[in-house]
Amino acid sequence: MTTLAVPGYLNPQNQINLLELSVEKAIVALVLAFVIVSGEIDLSIASVMGLAAVLLAWLGQRGAPFEVAIVAALLAGALCGLFNGYWVAIVGLPSLAVTLAGLIAYRGVALLLVEDRSIGGFPEWFNRLGQQPLVGPFPLALLILAAFLVIATVLLQFSGFGRYVYVVGSNREVARFSGVRVTRVKLAVFAMSGVVSAFAGVLLAARLGAVRGSTAEGFELDIVTMVLLGGVSIFGGSGSMAGVILSILVILNLRNGLALANATGNTQAGVIGALLILSVLVPNLVAAARSRPRRGRPAAAAAGQSPPVAE
Amino acid sequence: MTGLFRRVRPEQVRELTLVFILVAVAAFFSTQIPNYLSARTFTDISTGLEVIAVVAVGETLVVLTRNIDLSVGSVVGLVAYFVGTLLANNPGLPAPFAIAIAIVIGGALGAINGAIVAFGRVPAVVATLGTLAIYRVALVELSGAKTVTTDSLPKWLLDLPRVSLFSLGDLDVRALVVLAALVVVVFQLVLQYLPYGRRLFAIGSNPEAARVAGLPIQRDVFVAFLLSGALAGLAGFLFLVRFGNITVVAGQGLELQAVAAVVVGGVNIFGGSGSMVGAFLGAALINLLQQSLLRWPAVSAFLQDALLGVLILLAVASDKVILERLRTRWVRARRRDDERAAAAEQAVPGA
Numbered sequence: 001m002t003t004l005a006v007p008g009y010l011n012p013q014n015q016i017n018l019l020e021l022s023v024e025k026a027i028v029a030l031v032l033a034f035v036i037v038s039g040e041i042d043l044s045i046a047s048v049m050g051l052a053a054v055l056l057a058w059l060g061q062r063g064a065p066f067e068v069a070i071v072a073a074l075l076a077g078a079l080c081g082l083f084n085g086y087w088v089a090i091v092g093l094p095s096l097a098v099t100l101a102g103l104i105a106y107r108g109v110a111l112l113l114v115e116d117r118s119i120g121g122f123p124e125w126f127n128r129l130g131q132q133p134l135v136g137p138f139p140l141a142l143l144i145l146a147a148f149l150v151i152a153t154v155l156l157q158f159s160g161f162g163r164y165v166y167v168v169g170s171n172r173e174v175a176r177f178s179g180v181r182v183t184r185v186k187l188a189v190f191a192m193s194g195v196v197s198a199f200a201g202v203l204l205a206a207r208l209g210a211v212r213g214s215t216a217e218g219f220e221l222d223i224v225t226m227v228l229l230g231g232v233s234i235f236g237g238s239g240s241m242a243g244v245i246l247s248i249l250v251i252l253n254l255r256n257g258l259a260l261a262n263a264t265g266n267t268q269a270g271v272i273g274a275l276l277i278l279s280v281l282v283p284n285l286v287a288a289a290r291s292r293p294r295r296g297r298p299a300a301a302a303a304g305q306s307p308p309v310a311e
Numbered sequence: 312m313t314g315l316f317r318r319v320r321p322e323q324v325r326e327l328t329l330v331f332i333l334v335a336v337a338a339f340f341s342t343q344i345p346n347y348l349s350a351r352t353f354t355d356i357s358t359g360l361e362v363i364a365v366v367a368v369g370e371t372l373v374v375l376t377r378n379i380d381l382s383v384g385s386v387v388g389l390v391a392y393f394v395g396t397l398l399a400n401n402p403g404l405p406a407p408f409a410i411a412i413a414i415v416i417g418g419a420l421g422a423i424n425g426a427i428v429a430f431g432r433v434p435a436v437v438a439t440l441g442t443l444a445i446y447r448v449a450l451v452e453l454s455g456a457k458t459v460t461t462d463s464l465p466k467w468l469l470d471l472p473r474v475s476l477f478s479l480g481d482l483d484v485r486a487l488v489v490l491a492a493l494v495v496v497v498f499q500l501v502l503q504y505l506p507y508g509r510r511l512f513a514i515g516s517n518p519e520a521a522r523v524a525g526l527p528i529q530r531d532v533f534v535a536f537l538l539s540g541a542l543a544g545l546a547g548f549l550f551l552v553r554f555g556n557i558t559v560v561a562g563q564g565l566e567l568q569a570v571a572a573v574v575v576g577g578v579n580i581f582g583g584s585g586s587m588v589g590a591f592l593g594a595a596l597i598n599l600l601q602q603s604l605l606r607w608p609a610v611s612a613f614l615q616d617a618l619l620g621v622l623i624l625l626a627v628a629s630d631k632v633i634l635e636r637l638r639t640r641w642v643r644a645r646r647r648d649d650e651r652a653a654a655a656e657q658a659v660p661g662a
Contacts, residue, residue: 040641087624092631093631096580097580097627098624100570100571102476102573104567104619105621106620108614111616112611112614115611120638144568221443221444225440228437234436234437267452270445272446273442273443273445274445275437276440278429279436280431280438281431284433286430296353
């Protein structure tokens with residue numbers, strides 16, 4: 001549709017540009033897929049991105065060697081992830097509540113570090129990596145995304161660890177009784193989520209050239225949408241990396257197409273919101289319509305429907 | 312000690328603890344901030360509570376059924392903008408009509424959520440994450456990025472925040488604060504005494520059992536979302552009254568505060584347990600901390616978000632670790648009582 005409405009849309013440079021603008025979100029979406037398949041949710045991803053970016057800039061400003069600052073930012077991400085994982089996997093708290101607390105707290109720490117200032121002045125090589133093409137027309141972040149696509153697909157679909165993630169997500173009890181170390185798998189998934197989010201935050205800092213306390217704020221909506229639209233069930237245990245990758249491309253193209261057709265950023269968010277609901281609603285309605293012809297026993301048919309509540 | 316267990320339910324332990332923490336926090340800040348225990352603090356905190364308390368009541372209804380409503384912030388913003396524009400264009404509209412409009416629009420938006428979740432069987436997180444974005448877009452499109460400004464609003468609306476019903480010494484009890492408190496009390500009674508309220512607990516604590524028992528789950532969940540929307544609509548009116556200036560970002564992030572208040576207030580995020588009074592106390596604690604930290608010179612005002620996150624975590628963790636243990640002991644104490652009573656009954660005829 002957008003290819004018809006906007007001339008020059010399928011131009012490769014345009015595709016690279018639009019990927020570049022959301023590459024960090026796409027990277028985090030890949031790791032969030034692991035979390036959601038394992039039956040949990042991580043709402044703190046965007047705050048971890050922000051915290052890593054801010055910590056990097058803060059350390060850099062204080063004269064720490066920049067390589068050390070990057071490592072510190074990644075470590076902070078890992079700590080955030082392990083902290084979430086500790087409360088979810090070991091203490092057994094609901095991940096929605098834990099990572100909601102994380103969303104607020106990690107953002108709070110970021111704000112504490114920079115208050116309402118904006119920190120820039122990164123080293124030249126760092127900015128160049130973020131802002132200029134590295135190989136041919138591709139900037140570093142896109143190459144990393146490509147590498148992550150491969151790694152995430154292999155890890156989730158073709159490795160033992162990936163199988164464990166599915167089993168833990170579809171039935172925790174069965175997983176435990178069949179010898180899967182549920183706690184360890186969940187801890188690993190949350191730690192991954194933290195590190196990769198921090199990494200994406202560092203890439204974001206390089207691309208933007210300056211960060212503030214609100215960097216990456218609100219990204220969680222887009223990232224969660226990318227994963228759920230890709231057919232990953234919010235209840236865990238099902239979904240595929242291929243679906244997530246397709247949905248990332250669909251969302252980026254949709255946003256970009258809408259932008260080229262002069263829709264505002266908010267309208268784009270609305271279209272994506274509608275898409276998110278419809279992607280679950282339409283299959284449900286189709287299934288309901290299919291089961292309708294058995295009109296003889298309407299009560300039984302109604303009773304056969306699954307309850308409308310989240311489990 | 313066991314006598315205490317019998318009389319106080321675990322949920323009430325949580326509420327009493329919250330009251331105790333509220334008092335402790337206030338006492339702490341009174342030693343840190345000059346003139347802290349004053350009428351001004353009371354007014355700041357009580358008026359700051361109006362919007363979030365009303366939203367939290369609606370959120371509690373939904374969370375009790377094992378669902379979540381993330382669209383409330385967008386509903387508050389949309390309703391505040393719509394009613395603000397309406398009043399700016401027709402200054403003659405009576406106040407009750409403006410409030411009714413706010414509630415009806417909010418209810419309609421909530422009904423959309425409810426229909427998608429209850430009848431469309433879309434998980435609530437997915438559905439309301441979608442409508443969060445859609446309602447916000449509706450606001451942007453409706454407004455054309457223009458804002459409602461204070462000087463365009465009728466005078467009665469601007470005076471409303473300062474109308475006080477009565478005064479206790481220096482403390483002015485404002486009409487809107489009483490309205491919010493009334494909402495909390497009414498819905499606490501609904502939860503405790505109406506069949507609808509009891510059904511919400513049943514649906515949230517065991518959906519399968521509720522279905523087998525023949526409860527109208529779809530209808531009840533739909534109504535919970537509708538009420539959550541309607542209350543968010545009322546909160547939208549309160550938001551308009553309180554701030555006057557309504558931009559396209561009005562109410563953004565309120566959904567997080569509402570969920571935080573509900574969780575801190577001891578409502579189980581997986582449904583089935585909690586109370587309106589708890590949610591209200593949760594909202595009060597969050598508000599008290601926010602307002603006090605702003606005035607505390609010893610630390611950066613930027614500390615408040617980090618602290619709020621820790622508070623939520625502590626609330627959830629204590630619910631899991633302490634309250635679950637209390638609940639088991641409470642059930643055991645009750646059972647022992649019942650056995651003793653049964654034994655006493657058997658003993659009486661023989662004597």
